[in-house]
Amino acid sequence: MSAPHRRLDVLVDSVRRLQRMGATSNLINLLQKQHPADLAQILNELVDRDRAAVFHLLVERNSRLAMEALSELGPEMGAELLADRPPEDLARLLQELPSDDVAAILDNLPEELSAAVLELMARKGGEDVGSLLEYDERTAGRIMNPDVFALTEDLTVGQAITELQQARDVEMVFYLYVVDSRRHLVGVVSLRRLLLVRPDTPLKHVMSTDLISVRDDTDQEEVARHVASYNLLAIPVVDEENKLVGIITVDDVIDVIKDEATEDIYRLGGLTSEDRVFSPARDSLKRRLPWLLVNLVTAFVAASVVKVFEGTIGAFTALAVFMPVVAGMGGNAATQTLTVIVRGLALGELTWSNTRKALFKEALVGVGNGAAVGAVAMLGAWALQGNLALGLVLGVAMIINMFVAATAGTLIPLGLKALKVDPALASSVFITTLTDVFGFLSFLGLGTAFLRFLHQAG
């Protein structure tokens, strides 16, 4: 119960050992005793080949447990483990999972295979999955579970409890949604509330009609924000006519929150969200290269600025020594501002109405930090090169560049958001270019203007 991580390490070792020894039945026994989430962790720790072998073994003996573990592994790795099985096999195995998980896995399988599986599943009455896949990616419809337990409004509390007792295994029941005869969502009642009133009370009298729902086409990030800010355990999903079509539970919301955070972190780092630690090297290479090439173009833009001042550098080479300082510090200051602004937008703290305040604040911080860092840099350059004029040129250039960094770091993500482009995605490339260009322009420009003083001082 305690120190579960150490326990897992021991388990992984045992699994590896039993597998190496070929002690299949011992291995199966050990695996069968685990929670699906722990099994997923164990599978995650194994190298690809072992993972496939252990999963294969488990599927043969306890396909339900195997599939539950697979769904905990996430759709990418899940699809990888399933990809080499025939469609008939997959259709049978996937029936063990709730349809939102199936939809996510099918999304990650090769298109032909997933189409074949979908057809087989539909024939067996699994039309749920097909209809989930009709919703756009990243919408409430796509991540909801269509298997939602609902009570009709004309029941009594006693009848409701009986219905609940007879219900087959539905996903986490704690809010009971109440619908009218045409399945319009009309109310909600908690399980606890049912226990507190007399059984002959009409459900209508105990249900709350003040309930929060989302439309099936709502963006998943907004769904997550709802569930998080209203502290819900689940949220009902309705179609455009307010008919109840599904439920999204808080565990799915946690996955969304993690995925969206990963996406933001990745985009700020110049990565696409599919890139994982153990994506094949070939895929990672292909995914990262375009971004690097975009950056290469912008680096050449910065280089062209330097080229304009080649004469100045030839006349006073010490300027080249401090070029990295100006550009680097501008980049760092810009990254700080950008990070605060992008995260503020993601968390909903920064909105259109308080934009001006944010801009003013960041500009102030930029100038303040520029002055402090510029002063230190001035002294550093003076000490290193024994040239006060060079130090002054460096210091002033840094103040200018850090002001540009702060302003651009605020305006660019806000501008991209206004254009409905993800601010995390494209901001850093624009801003690096800007701080490089303005940094070199101000530093080498000032250097050119005061070249005479640089020589006198040196």
Added chain:
Amino acid sequence: MSAPHRRLDVLVDSVRRLQRMGATSNLINLLQKQHPADLAQILNELVDRDRAAVFHLLVERNSRLAMEALSELGPEMGAELLADRPPEDLARLLQELPSDDVAAILDNLPEELSAAVLELMARKGGEDVGSLLEYDERTAGRIMNPDVFALTEDLTVGQAITELQQARDVEMVFYLYVVDSRRHLVGVVSLRRLLLVRPDTPLKHVMSTDLISVRDDTDQEEVARHVASYNLLAIPVVDEENKLVGIITVDDVIDVIKDEATEDIYRLGGLTSEDRVFSPARDSLKRRLPWLLVNLVTAFVAASVVKVFEGTIGAFTALAVFMPVVAGMGGNAATQTLTVIVRGLALGELTWSNTRKALFKEALVGVGNGAAVGAVAMLGAWALQGNLALGLVLGVAMIINMFVAATAGTLIPLGLKALKVDPALASSVFITTLTDVFGFLSFLGLGTAFLRFLHQAG
């Protein structure tokens, strides 16, 4: 119910208008009808002065609702809104909130004030908060709610339901924890299960003893990982003797997940986690400056490397033009690798056992991308300067630097983790220094070695 964001905008406008008009009673009526989470959103949208005024108004009329909204605003802003009230007032108001929220708010108040409030609250029997504050920050004990509803194991199901019906408002009841006579945690039973069995069944027979709990000193990030991976709605917290001391619900876990993601994003961006969009400029400046100064030192290290080659640059100034390209691209490639590795560590995908695989992969991607980007850069430099030898020097330097970037981007965060330093915090400064130093070293070093060819080609 739908388009809640647009609805909120309208609300915020109404609040602003009513306040400007001084229509206090209309304003109060409007505010009273809102959900605490919506009130928090509205308060968040207002400028500081209006926020304080609206909150003040609401506290007078409906202090419970006001405090609920305040707790949704988060402890920082919450503390800000309360800071100018006398301790007696605060002690009374804070009694409206669950003690985990109180502890978080007290943490953000000036120390003297929070000590005074704590003493007043303790006198009125609120020793819960004081004991929460005795736990270390970021542990289960600190974020748990000590007000946990528990049943004793010798009850029957019928008695348990009666107890539940009589319980006062406890936080989200859905798992019912079962304890022995000395409050050791022995089992769990779901509300739904209680409905399914005969009332005279002993609780012992229906409870599950296979339950997941955490110790009060467990790190909050690990608590979140547990709740997320086992899809729990709440997790019981026990002390070292396995006595039930509190409960952590999934809504608290969502806050932890968001905070930890923000922290990672911030640390990768060179920020401390307290820095927010609307922190006062003075605070932001003070928080960002140390990081910038550290970066300044490393920028000077890079500058010193360039200084070694000042002679070469003087002899062939075009080298200075491409310095930003080498350093910038190394930095970009390093950021990509670093992001994948840090996020992989945070999500638990990357563990000690699969480190070698990750390193090998990243090195491969680094060389591959280096070759591709280096080739394009070579052609670019050839086109821009008409000097093939310069292009070759640039291309080879970039391949070297991107290999260094990939290797360091993997090894440094892993190394920091081994040293129990947060890999997100310190990695980027080390890596930028490394890629700058190695970039300039390889580019200017190769330039020096092949200076003759550069002149011949140019």
